[in-house]
Amino acid sequence: GDSVTQMEGPVTLSEEAFLTINCTYTATGYPSLFWYVQYPGEGLQLLLKATKADDKGSNKGFEATYRKETTSFHLEKGSVQVSDSAVYFCALGSPGFQKLVFGTGTRLLVSP
Amino acid sequence: DTAVSQTPKYLVTQMGNDKSIKCEQNLGHDTMYWYKQDSKKFLKIMFSYNNKELIINETVPNRFSPKSPDKAHLNLHINSLELGDSAVYFCASSPGTNTGELFFGEGSRLTVL
Secondary structure, X not given: OOEEEEOOOOEEEEOOOOEEEOXXXXXXXXXEEEEEEEOOOOOEEEEEEXXXXXXXXXXXXXXXXXXXXXXXXXXXXXXXXXXXXXXXXXXXEOOOXXXXXXXXXXXXXXXX | XXXXXXXXXXXXXXXXXXXXXXXXXXXXXXXXEEXXXXXXXXXXXXXXXXXXXXXXXXXXXXXXEEEEEEOOEEEEEEOOOOHHHOEEEEEEEEOXXXXXXXXXXXXXXXXXX
């Protein structure tokens, strides 16, 4: 079945460091890919998405590129802030999907 | 105005009890979901409703019964609570079944003692 694998956390960075959170997927067909973010005590929010190969999703300084050849959708940010501390979830939806399949989440901790 | 609201936010109860969690969305969305997040943050879908019709029931025990009185509400009733039911339950809504853009509530933390 469809699945998403994310790097284990926590990822601990200093403010202004470069961020990469790895995400790879297994799916039939050509899924849509998503990154969601969960701030402490809150529900998940959609951060960015990409619906086809080579698409780049971006929002709030975060980017991720849909790489079909490596079945990956890594999340990057050039300069993290303390306020980016949260849990980040990679997710996929297969064509005609009725649900999202989420990865296990990666906690990011940014210190001043 | 909160887009997706859940009540209660916290629920502590004894094993064997029955409890309900309510969810309401004011976004005009057709589709609503219940997700369960365990202590390791793993998020798994339980149910999905589209226009009050059940479309996903993801091998959830019969003790869990969702109910959608209208498309703005999706409630979750749990009978005979077990220790393993302790988790955070998230309600979510989306404009359709395959947009991928889910709007989540703040979660309801259920603790079974």
